[in-house]
Amino acid sequence: MTASEQWVLQFCHGYDGPFLDCARQYAALFVGTPYKVCTVYLTGAPSDHVVAGSASDEVIFLDYSSREVRGLKLRAIRDIRRISRARNFAFCIAHRFKPVYVALLGTNLPVIGVHHAFGDYQRRSRQLFANHYCKRLALLGVSNAVRDDLRACLPKWPAERIQTLYNRIDIAAVQAEQVSREEARAFLQLPQDAWIVGNVGRLHPDKDQATLIRGFAQALPNLPGGSLLAIMGSGKLEDSLKALAIELGVAGSVRFLGQVQRGRCYFKAFDLFALTSDHEPFGMVLLEAMAAGVPVVCSDCGGGKEVVASHGMLFPLADSEALSSLLMIQSSLAEINRYEIISSQSARLQQEFSDAIAVEKFWYFYRHIE
CATH class of the missing domain: 3.40.50.2000 (Glycogen Phosphorylase B;)
Known part of the structure; x- marks a missing residue:
């Protein structure tokens, strides 16, 4: 020295x-x-x-x-x-x-x-x-x-x-790890032609996947045929969340993927990423989804809303009806509108994170x- x-x-x-x-x-x-x-x-x-x-x-x-x-x-x-x-x-x-x-x-x-x-x-x-x-x-x-x-x-x-x-995040490094949409869906055993909403996080009350499942169930009749909700993670609420999906009649459209090692590598499998947390200090998964070129929607609470910073992609905490509306809007976007959202998120990622x-x-x- x-x-x-x-x-x-x-x-x-x-x-x-x-x-x-x-x-x-x-x-x-x-x-x-x-x-x-x-x-x-x-x-x-x-x-x-x-x-x-x-x-x-x-x-x-x-x-x-x-x-x-x-x-x-x-x-x-x-x-x-x-x-x-x-x-x-x-x-x-x-x-x-x-x-x-x-x-x-x-x-x-x-x-x-x-x-x-x-x-x-x-x-x-x-x-x-x-x-x-x-x-x-x-x-x-x-x-x-x-x-x-x-x-x-x-x-x-x-x-x-x-x-x-x-x-x-190290944007270039994260993007280099992320596999293509086709590879990601094959690895996660998800259909190649479905419209898929993704969520990643512990199955814990703070993450409020119950609101996510309710919002998805409300939107499902108006989503493209064969649409799926894919939840990546494990935790103490797994049984109760699966029971909720059965109760709402959407068990066949909700996939519980469990704990996936290096999960961020497979974010391109999703058409939309949804975070419903009620207690989120930040939300790193939002950055990883943005790096994958996936539009994100988020509950209007904690640090997550600072990452998204767009009222058109936020919904009130625990409001399944508002989330349902957002899912329907996102599923029907023209390709040019989807591209504009992805481009805006990419710019924000570079400018702030x-x-x-x-x-x-x-x-x-x-x-x-x-």
Whole structure:
């Protein structure tokens, strides 16, 4: 290590689900800069796949279990203190509250806390903790909705210290992974000639696939013959959602695809992507669908509506009738109108949710909190 070499400590709770790509997103901010990135995972076993996906100069696995990081997390604090002293770190980026907590107690570094969910500072104890470290802590929400939740919990904080940096994707890399419409449908065992509405997510109350099934059932008599709803994901509501499809008489038109490894590779199988979540901090699947050239519709709540940003593609939360109307409109669009929607979404993807735009916004934020 040279005397001029500076590092950024990126501290992640784990790498499950979307959080590996979150690590990549933030490591990408420092490509072409004098900074090197050391990414530390609090939980999760060592993995060559994760090392490659982190896109960092160094990756460290602390390999704690979820149980081991409850309470005061003293061992983790000692570990992060040891790591912070081994390099010339300029600051720390910590994803989610536990890494923020450990980084502030274990180091003297400025900490940028990245928050991916609502309610992280609703507890009074967390508010007191954040206020105690307010001179050394700044916060980013992955959407304006999350940012506003943070600001509401910490009302005395200057606005410039709680800002938004949207999640994003490596557009070219995601598109390179996505297979053709024909290949995707063959892999998912979906008919090649059907009009298909797709949904991807846990079968969980937050995702509200019940509204999706109801809206599809209401629209089905007016959709092209043989239309299908394809739901990719698994979860505790699978049985009840299947029962709902039977109750509504559409079980033969609803396909439950289960958990699909590398699911975003197959988004081109869909003619329309629908997200009905009632509690969505952001909605990465919307970006992946947009990258596949699939029009998206979304409930008008949380961060999802910020991704879509078009009233013509939004419907009120839990309103199956409004969703039904949107499905019917989308299924009857002329090809030129569909192309205009896809082109508009592609432009928005490049302008708001690419790594290039995130770099500019991050460094603007950083300069104003130094």
